Amino acid sequence: MVDLRPTSETTRELRAVGLRPTRQRLALARLLFGHGNRHVTAESLYDRTQETGIKVSLATVYNTLHQFTSAGLLRQVVVDSTRSYFDTNIEDHHHFYFEDSGEIADIPNDRINSIAPTDLPADTEISRVDIVVRLRGAR
């Protein structure tokens, strides 16, 4: 017998990457992917769930962010050695980091990803090139 229940877009996307579409994962996915590119920390995402009335624990937010990252739905951004940032934009691009506020933003019209150092150490391959333009001042 075929399952005829309505299946949302998000439900399908989670299934597509092998994750059960649980209530918590669906809610987090909608927060993350429903409104353009986002840069979040576990804490900031958890805060949004609380404001929105979503019932989920902080531990589950951490776990879910990592599961989404492993599944290729998110990318982790390293700019600060005290917090982990996650980016919903998984395309090749780089970041501004606002030192004063701790915020992150994608560098628009990013033309600097053609960097490919030729002299790599023996037996290594590039996993990724991260460029962070650290800014002082507004925002």
Added chain:
Amino acid sequence: MVDLRPTSETTRELRAVGLRPTRQRLALARLLFGHGNRHVTAESLYDRTQETGIKVSLATVYNTLHQFTSAGLLRQVVVDSTRSYFDTNIEDHHHFYFEDSGEIADIPNDRINSIAPTDLPADTEISRVDIVVRLRGAR
């Protein structure tokens, strides 16, 4: 009366940046600056003090690394959101990060530091541009 005690190079350098040349700071400075460029974490530097028989606490290693950084003798490198790395090379340059081992190395013949995004957000100025080439494989 003039102080005629022998004053080492390191002693003078510490005084020059306004830090009292204490036994601990001298020993750490010698470990850090005595043998070419180094990339250390507080823990790795502390381990070296223990091997070398230098008596210093881990808290002092942390404090000293930050004091040296504020004084411009070290540069902090962000590559991993769990550990803080410090680099004795304070010139403008970038890094390889060996994901497998957690090690850092300067990118040799670094010709990629001329990146200066033109479209900066309003009222900001560049504090620094960090480029990390993340590698998988050997080392």
Added chain:
DNA sequence: GTGTTTGCAAAGTGTTTGCAATTTA
């Protein structure tokens, strides 16, 4: 029903801090 996921609280990791004792100048 069976295996997966969740939530909680406890444990973990790297780092910072308060303060008395020590050292430097």
Added chain:
DNA sequence: TAAATTGCAAACACTTTGCAAACAC
């Protein structure tokens, strides 16, 4: 001796984990 520095242990911030209860299929 006055001020700066150290070491210790306790506190901290962020993150991960163990396990029983809840959930998805």
